[in-house]
Structures are given as C-alpha cells and as structure tokens.
Amino acid sequence: MSRAAPVPAHVIARRRRIGEQTREARLFRGLTQEAVALRAGMDRATYVRIEQGHSSPLLDSLILIADAIGVPLAELVRD
Numbered sequence: 903m904s905r906a907a908p909v910p911a912h913v914i915a916r917r918r919r920i921g922e923q924t925r926e927a928r929l930f931r932g933l934t935q936e937a938v939a940l941r942a943g944m945d946r947a948t949y950v951r952i953e954q955g956h957s958s959p960l961l962d963s964l965i966l967i968a969d970a971i972g973v974p975l976a977e978l979v980r981d
Contacts, residue, residue: 909958914955917953917955917958918954920955920964920978920979921952921955921956922955923955923977923978923979923980924952924953924967924971925953927961927971927973927977927978928953928971930974931971931972933934933970933971935949935950935953937963937970938967938970938971939970940970941969941970942963942966942967942970943966944963944966949967952964952967964978964979967978
C-alpha cells in the first residue's frame with residue numbers, strides 16, 4: 903500500500919494565503935463564517951478548515967465560497 907507524498911511547504915504556505923485572503927474578503931463584507939458556509943452549502947467546520955488553510959478545498963468549493971462572499975474567484979487565489 904502506497905502513501906501519499908508529503909505536501910511541499912510552498913503548497914501549504916499558498917493554501918494558508920488563500921485562507922487568509924478568503925477571511926479578509928469575508929470580513930470586508932461583514933459576513934460571519936456561518937453565513938458564508940450556509941450560502942456555500944457546506945458546514946461551518948469545513949469552511950473554517952478552508953479559511954485556516956488546514957484543508958485543501960476542491961475548485962468547486964472555492965467557487966461556491968467566492969459566490970457566497972460575493973467576490974470573483976481570482977480575489978481569493980491572487981498572488
């Protein structure tokens with residue numbers, strides 16, 4: 903049985919930055935984590951893990967989150 907390769911540090915750092923940008927966009931619009939999660943159709947715990955950079959979300963989830971916050975997807979993943 904093979905194990906997944908460890909995630910490179912630069913990928914983890916970028917995931918955390920996406921989470922930070924998501925949080926900043928949410929706060930700028932005065933939304934709670936619960937409100938974004940509800941609008942995106944996910945539970946709050948899942949949303950929190952994404953925002954904190956502890957989860958690697960699917961592209962579909964990022965699109966739903968961007969729509970829930972009311973920002974272009976590019977705002978969440980910009981460099």
